[in-house]
Amino acid sequence: MTLTAPKTQLPPAPPSGRGGRSGRLTATRRREALTGYLFTAPTIIGFLVFVLGPLVAAIYLSLTKYNILTAPKFVGFDNYARMFRDERLATTYGNTVLYVGAAVVLINGFALLFAVLINQRLPRALTYVFRSAYFFPYLVALVYVSIIWQALFQKDTGILNYYITALGGERIDWLNSSEFSKVSVIIVDTWRNVGFAMLIFVAALQEVPKDMVEAARMDGANEWQVFRRIIVPMISQATFFNITITIIGAFQIYESIIVLTRGGPGDASRSVVMYIAEVAFNKFDMGYASAIAVTLFLIIMLVTLVQFRLRKSWVNNE
Amino acid sequence: MSNINTVTGGGRGSVQRSRPRPSVGKSISVALLVLGAIGMIAPFLWMFTTSLRDASQAYDLPPQWLPTEWDWTNYAAAVNGPVPILQNMLNSAVIAIAVSIGMIITAPMAGYAFAKLEFPGRNSIFVGLLSSLMVPAQVTIIPLFLLMRTFGLLDNPLSLILPGITGALGVFLLRQFFLGLPQEIIDAARMDGATAWQTYRLIALPLAKNAVSTLGVITFLGSWNAYFAPSIFLNSTDTATLPLGLVLMLGPYGAGNVAQVMAATTIAIAPALIVFLVAQRWIIASLTQSAVKG
Numbered sequence: 001m002t003l004t005a006p007k008t009q010l011p012p013a014p015p016s017g018r019g020g021r022s023g024r025l026t027a028t029r030r031r032e033a034l035t036g037y038l039f040t041a042p043t044i045i046g047f048l049v050f051v052l053g054p055l056v057a058a059i060y061l062s063l064t065k066y067n068i069l070t071a072p073k074f075v076g077f078d079n080y081a082r083m084f085r086d087e088r089l090a091t092t093y094g095n096t097v098l099y100v101g102a103a104v105v106l107i108n109g110f111a112l113l114f115a116v117l118i119n120q121r122l123p124r125a126l127t128y129v130f131r132s133a134y135f136f137p138y139l140v141a142l143v144y145v146s147i148i149w150q151a152l153f154q155k156d157t158g159i160l161n162y163y164i165t166a167l168g169g170e171r172i173d174w175l176n177s178s179e180f181s182k183v184s185v186i187i188v189d190t191w192r193n194v195g196f197a198m199l200i201f202v203a204a205l206q207e208v209p210k211d212m213v214e215a216a217r218m219d220g221a222n223e224w225q226v227f228r229r230i231i232v233p234m235i236s237q238a239t240f241f242n243i244t245i246t247i248i249g250a251f252q253i254y255e256s257i258i259v260l261t262r263g264g265p266g267d268a269s270r271s272v273v274m275y276i277a278e279v280a281f282n283k284f285d286m287g288y289a290s291a292i293a294v295t296l297f298l299i300i301m302l303v304t305l306v307q308f309r310l311r312k313s314w315v316n317n318e
Numbered sequence: 319m320s321n322i323n324t325v326t327g328g329g330r331g332s333v334q335r336s337r338p339r340p341s342v343g344k345s346i347s348v349a350l351l352v353l354g355a356i357g358m359i360a361p362f363l364w365m366f367t368t369s370l371r372d373a374s375q376a377y378d379l380p381p382q383w384l385p386t387e388w389d390w391t392n393y394a395a396a397v398n399g400p401v402p403i404l405q406n407m408l409n410s411a412v413i414a415i416a417v418s419i420g421m422i423i424t425a426p427m428a429g430y431a432f433a434k435l436e437f438p439g440r441n442s443i444f445v446g447l448l449s450s451l452m453v454p455a456q457v458t459i460i461p462l463f464l465l466m467r468t469f470g471l472l473d474n475p476l477s478l479i480l481p482g483i484t485g486a487l488g489v490f491l492l493r494q495f496f497l498g499l500p501q502e503i504i505d506a507a508r509m510d511g512a513t514a515w516q517t518y519r520l521i522a523l524p525l526a527k528n529a530v531s532t533l534g535v536i537t538f539l540g541s542w543n544a545y546f547a548p549s550i551f552l553n554s555t556d557t558a559t560l561p562l563g564l565v566l567m568l569g570p571y572g573a574g575n576v577a578q579v580m581a582a583t584t585i586a587i588a589p590a591l592i593v594f595l596v597a598q599r600w601i602i603a604s605l606t607q608s609a610v611k612g
Binding site for chain 2: 301
């Protein structure tokens with residue numbers, strides 16, 4: 001929806017020097033065009049220097065062997081072939097895909113549940129308090145909330161295990177076992193992002209026509225049928241937006257893992273972005289790191305394009 | 319809308335529907351919401367309470383949820399510790415303010431041009447810009463690192479400020495706003511002899527005050543909370559931003575003094591909390607709107 005160009009296309013510039021009137025018009029047009037270029041110049045320069053240039057450079061570097069000290073050496077697709085033999089890459093990509101799947105299901109599941117609950121007729125003050133409470137973690141840096149959770153997750157001193165043992169459970173090694181280190185990362189990710197997704201759902205739920213829901217109830221539909229047949233289709237755009245955002249966000253997961261587990265034990269909780277940073281800035285294997293980064297770019301581009309495609313088709317269906 | 323039908327067994331009378339009574343269903347949902355809200359707030363409460371406890375009791379169990387004493391020594395210790403977190407905070411503030419100011423200058427200008435001025439290539443340039451939203455920071459970070467290294471900007475706040483002062487998201491938000499602005503307003507100003515710059519600066523920009531403020535807040539928080547790029551570009555404790563300083567203070571495997579770390583984290587979260595308390599309704603509205611419309 002957003003990427004579609006406005007329908008009014010620019011008319012071709014009239015040929016200049018065709019008499020006084022159109023000549024003046026051309027001058028005005030030329031001035032306006034110049035202003036347009038001047039107004040957009042800072043943004044375009046920033047885009048070329050800090051986004052497009054680096055993107056092209058990353059693609060080029062991904063075809064080279066480069067350790068910063070000596071000039072890049074062109075190696076064709078060697079780096080891409082190397083990825084298939086890299087077990088650490090398989091592990092870190094596997095972890096990342098797990099984080100993505102968990103984020104899509106858990107963040108959106110909880111967000112939709114809370115959104116439906118909060119969208120009922122509740123006292124205004126209560127709605128306000130709930131919305132604030134759920135949304136606040138999203139405004140706080142992921143690093144900071146991870147620092148807090150890291151203390152809560154401690155095996156012997158953390159309060160999570162205190163309550164678990166108080167209820168008769170076993171202490172869990174949240175940060176140092178290969179299974180639970182991943183669970184901890186997922187918990188923090190879900191906890192922090194659920195509020196934003198919830199607000200998107202609430203905004204969409206408020207757009208659902210109330211008389212349509214009422215009419216369905218009059219016709220004897222139960223609450224589940226109303227939800228399944230009316231509300232879910234009506235909020236599909238928000239659902240798809242949220243799914244896209246959570247996929248893209250989870251593919252880039254980084255600092256929460258640094259704070260919680262440092263990727264460990266071993267590579268058990270390491271994400272692909274952590275691996276890219278390690279290969280690039282600890283091992284200075286810039287070519288290979290760029291190649292991995294390019295695969296991440298392709299995935300995110302694909303997800304975004306699919307989102308735009310589907311949005312467009314929805315708009316057409318309306 | 320009330321879910322009264324589920325409780326009264328699908329009463330058909332509209333009389334019942336118009337006077338919702340507290341129902342079992344509603345009580346359950348409020349209970350669930352309260353439970354969730356406690357889960358959201360409890361970690362912050364624990365952080366604050368721990369920051370006020372003596373370091374030796376920081377991990378005492380059962381945990382205390384409310385402060386029993388108001389002992390601010392951890393704050394003094396955190397500020398005077400080996401990690402210069404006040405300096406780090408200042409670094410974060412300088413970068414976030416510079417980036418926000420740059421963004422609210424460049425993005426509205428470009429957004430206005432893409433919405434209201436005609437120039438060859440306008441639409442293709444705009445689509446090209448928008449496509450940069452698909453480029454994750456992790457892909458450009460290596461060439462950017464090399465670029466900053468070439469220009470001697472590593473370990474310098476400019477390495478974060480320069481790439482931050484322009485951006486496609488802000489241009490997109492402001493273009494959306496200016497598209498909704500009636501062309502007659504612009505034309506009238508031009509008729510009266512205002513130059514393109516005057517029309518923009520004196521007529522269009524003041525009308526975009528809300529959109530610009532939203533962009534400013536989003537940009538500030540994004541920069542204030544950033545970790546990835548700062549962790550690559552900055553490598554000394556004096557130039558570090560606050561998130562980097564806190565990770566240093568936490569130490570490997572959380573070995574740092576937890577009461578002091580929580581005191582520092584409380585300080586770090588305070589700005590977000592203040593902004594949020596002052597303007598939460600407005601932030602929520604603008605963030606969700608930009609997302610839904612985007």
